Amino acid sequence: MSEIFLQGGWVVDPASRRDAKGDVLIRDGKIAEGKPSKEAVVIQAEGLVVAPGLIDPHVHLREPGQSAKETIATGTAAAVAGGFTSVIAMPNTSPVADGPNTIAWMRQRARETGVANVFPTGTISLGQKGEQLAPIGSLRQAGVVAITDDGHCIQSAELMRRALEYARMFDLPVLDHCEDKSLSAGGVMNEGKWSRILGLPAWPGIAEEVIVSRNVLLAELTGARVVCQHMSTAGSVRILREARRRGVPIEGEASPHHLTLTEDRVEGYDTSFKMNPPLRTAADVEELKRGVVDGTIRFLATDHAPHCGYEKEVEFDEAPFGVVGLETALGIYLTELVHSGLMPLRDVVERMSAFPSSYFGLGRGSLAVGAVADVTVIDLARAWTVRKSEFRSLGKNTPFEGRELKGRAILTIVDGKIRHDLDVRAGRS
Amino acid sequence: MSGVWQRKDLLSLRELSAEEIGQVLSTASVFKEILGRPIKKVPSLQGRTVVNLFIEPSTRTRISFELAAVRLSADVVSLDKETSSIRKGETLQDTARNLEALQAGTIVIRHRSAGAAHFLAQRLKASVINAGDGSHEHPTQGLLDSFTIRERLGRIEGVQVLIIGDIVHSRVARSNLWALTKLGAKVKLAGPSTLLPKEFAELGVEVVHHLDGALEEADVINLLRIQHERQVQARVPSIGEYATLFGLNSERFKRCKPGVLLMHPGPIHRGVEIASELADGANSVILDQVTNGLAVRMAVLYLVSGGKGVGGDS
Numbered sequence: 001m002s003e004i005f006l007q008g009g010w011v012v013d014p015a016s017r018r019d020a021k022g023d024v025l026i027r028d029g030k031i032a033e034g035k036p037s038k039e040a041v042v043i044q045a046e047g048l049v050v051a052p053g054l055i056d057p058h059v060h061l062r063e064p065g066q067s068a069k070e071t072i073a074t075g076t077a078a079a080v081a082g083g084f085t086s087v088i089a090m091p092n093t094s095p096v097a098d099g100p101n102t103i104a105w106m107r108q109r110a111r112e113t114g115v116a117n118v119f120p121t122g123t124i125s126l127g128q129k130g131e132q133l134a135p136i137g138s139l140r141q142a143g144v145v146a147i148t149d150d151g152h153c154i155q156s157a158e159l160m161r162r163a164l165e166y167a168r169m170f171d172l173p174v175l176d177h178c179e180d181k182s183l184s185a186g187g188v189m190n191e192g193k194w195s196r197i198l199g200l201p202a203w204p205g206i207a208e209e210v211i212v213s214r215n216v217l218l219a220e221l222t223g224a225r226v227v228c229q230h231m232s233t234a235g236s237v238r239i240l241r242e243a244r245r246r247g248v249p250i251e252g253e254a255s256p257h258h259l260t261l262t263e264d265r266v267e268g269y270d271t272s273f274k275m276n277p278p279l280r281t282a283a284d285v286e287e288l289k290r291g292v293v294d295g296t297i298r299f300l301a302t303d304h305a306p307h308c309g310y311e312k313e314v315e316f317d318e319a320p321f322g323v324v325g326l327e328t329a330l331g332i333y334l335t336e337l338v339h340s341g342l343m344p345l346r347d348v349v350e351r352m353s354a355f356p357s358s359y360f361g362l363g364r365g366s367l368a369v370g371a372v373a374d375v376t377v378i379d380l381a382r383a384w385t386v387r388k389s390e391f392r393s394l395g396k397n398t399p400f401e402g403r404e405l406k407g408r409a410i411l412t413i414v415d416g417k418i419r420h421d422l423d424v425r426a427g428r429s
Numbered sequence: 430m431s432g433v434w435q436r437k438d439l440l441s442l443r444e445l446s447a448e449e450i451g452q453v454l455s456t457a458s459v460f461k462e463i464l465g466r467p468i469k470k471v472p473s474l475q476g477r478t479v480v481n482l483f484i485e486p487s488t489r490t491r492i493s494f495e496l497a498a499v500r501l502s503a504d505v506v507s508l509d510k511e512t513s514s515i516r517k518g519e520t521l522q523d524t525a526r527n528l529e530a531l532q533a534g535t536i537v538i539r540h541r542s543a544g545a546a547h548f549l550a551q552r553l554k555a556s557v558i559n560a561g562d563g564s565h566e567h568p569t570q571g572l573l574d575s576f577t578i579r580e581r582l583g584r585i586e587g588v589q590v591l592i593i594g595d596i597v598h599s600r601v602a603r604s605n606l607w608a609l610t611k612l613g614a615k616v617k618l619a620g621p622s623t624l625l626p627k628e629f630a631e632l633g634v635e636v637v638h639h640l641d642g643a644l645e646e647a648d649v650i651n652l653l654r655i656q657h658e659r660q661v662q663a664r665v666p667s668i669g670e671y672a673t674l675f676g677l678n679s680e681r682f683k684r685c686k687p688g689v690l691l692m693h694p695g696p697i698h699r700g701v702e703i704a705s706e707l708a709d710g711a712n713s714v715i716l717d718q719v720t721n722g723l724a725v726r727m728a729v730l731y732l733v734s735g736g737k738g739v740g741g742d743s
Contacts, residue, residue, distance in 0.1 A: 193628045195628075196626065196628045197632065198543055198544065198565055199600060200544070200565070268551075269543070269547045269548060314548075315542035315545050315548055
């Protein structure tokens with residue numbers, strides 16, 4: 001028998017409507033009732049928030065095939081350091097996760113080397129080529145929680161329609177990186193004043209909005225559940241808001257960088273600010289925040305996309321897209337949404353635990369008795385500075401280096417095991 | 430001649446002050462005078478190595494930089510994509526580090542990627558001069574155009590400059606825009622709406638899509654080449670239609686001020702952006718631009734090397 005006793009914390013568990021001071025007992029990997037035994041590891045949680053383990057619905061773990069960028073071991077280490085107990089892994093690995101064998105391999109690898117729960121996704125089309133459907137039924141049986149062609153947004157509306165119809169049979173969510181490639185072609189930053197100044201090829205916000213609109217229409221037609229990933233424009237928020245008001249089964253996802261940074265950051269041609277979709281304008285940031293607050297955008301993700309240093313140390317237009325996020329996202333969301341007064345803590349916790357768990361059917365995100373003991377302990381008042389040299393992730397490509405944040409995960413428990421203990425509290429009492 | 434110049438690099442004109450631009454122009458005047466002497470060489474950069482790293486092909490700018498460095502008594506080597514290891518897959522960073530290890534004091538870079546000069550400047554102790562980076566800037570072109578206008582008209586403040594062409598892809602347009610507006614000129618950009626997006630109006634210049642009215646007011650007309658032909662095909666129906674709508678022909682020229690200066694950064698497409706007889710006519714200062722380019726590039730090489738006074742007291 002193993003026990004962990006989190007004593008005297010502020011327990012925020014939206015799934016069981018708990019938002020009060022109290023204790024949480026973990027016994028053999030489950031949330032338990034009653035008193036701790038003498039052998040229990042006691043952790044003083046006075047002044048700390050005890051929340052269900054956080055879930056990141058958008059992570060690139062890079063394994064198999066790109067383990068110089070990240071592995072399941074380092075990616076999940078980064079996850080728990082950032083307070084995430086579960087991650088949903090994108091399928092753009094090498095080979096691409098477009099068949100059950102790759103999914104089986106990833107799940108096995110995650111069991112052997114991972115320190116957080118890894119929920120894989122499969123592709124929509126074979127080889128992410130957007131031509132032919134992947135074996136979606138077999139992928140489902142192999143355990144994927146969603147399908148997506150990741151950065152290779154399906155351009156054919158016909159194929160996307162059939163994919164949604166097909167996925168609907170399994171009630172499998174479809175995640176879409178919304179980008180009309182004919183409109184975005186070659187673009188490496190937002191089209192606007194700054195792209196004119198910097199002379200970089202640019203992709204306009206409408207390239208996203210055209211696909212968000214298409215997805216709204218197709219979700220409405222087919223009844224399939226669709227998530228518009230890492231939304232970046234005010235127009236996308238307005239389209240989604242209108243659709244959701246009508247009950248269309250479509251969701252939006254926010255990323256820390258799109259919610260806080262603007263296109264002018266590209267000024268020094270620093271590739272730490274190169275991601276897809278690109279950083280947009282202050283008006284977009286404002287509307288994205290409004291969308292998160294009013295529930296138009298319900299997912300709070302990272303789009304954690306690690307790359308090797310040397311891959312990013314090139315000319316701006318040559319560099320790969322993407323930034324890491326697992327170790328900074330919680331701090332960003334707490335600083336920008338909670339401490340700024342835009343959202344109560346309870347709602348942010350719900351968006352990062354109970355909601356993604358129920359949407360993807362993960363069976364987690366709760367501190368109710370009997371639930372799987374995935375727990376994140378947060379020091380809401382902890383002021384800290386982002387230092388990429390301290391990241392567990394192999395990827396150091398952060399746009400937030402040096403940023404002052406407030407709020408940090410200090411203890412992360414996965415399946416009843418302590419996987420991150422910033423202050424070394426577990427050994428103290 | 431004391432001045433405000435403190436920079437190790439010349440990357441863009443957007444980041445320069447009017448005073449810094451003024452210092453380059455006045456330094457260039459001194460060098461132009463020297464270029465008129467029988468012995469055109471000064472010892473200012475003796476012992477300094479200047480590397481011309483031209484990853485994107487260029488003839489005019491490269492020769493101009495080579496000659497400028499030679500006139501300053503620097504040791505000059507030039508590499509292009511074919512002679513550098515970039516062809517073998519070496520990164521720009523490694524190429525540049527190797528050049529620095531060979532003790533290159535100044536690297537002049539022409540590259541197809543916007544920001545390539547910034548990239549080097551952030552990583553090297555050597556001085557970096559941007560000789561054109563993608564569609565971003567071509568600072569020495571903006572400076573030599575400003576120099577030519579000032580030389581011919583005696584001033585830049587209040588001068589009406591009309592720049593016509595493929596603005597969105599033009600680093601020349603951007604560098605001109607910054608230099609001229611900082612020096613007090615009134616700049617108007619003209620071109621098809623597909624090659625001149627509306628956001629340029631946020632940069633302190635006027636944007637027009639018709640030449641009517643614009644030609645009559647202009648003291649200077651700078652005609653830009655239609656470039657990136659493949660990209661342009663999706664943006665204008667044909668070069669012929671472009672020439673019909675935006676080419677400076679003799680008919681249109683009659684509406685211009687008699688003393689209007691006609692400029693072109695070259696290479697010229699005769700009969701497209703400018704009629705052949707106008708390019709060779711009395712109002713054309715196209716070859717003056719080339720000559721002045723040499724003086725301006727000498728000034729820039731000299732200033733980024735820490736030169737404080739012409740004559741070799743650095």
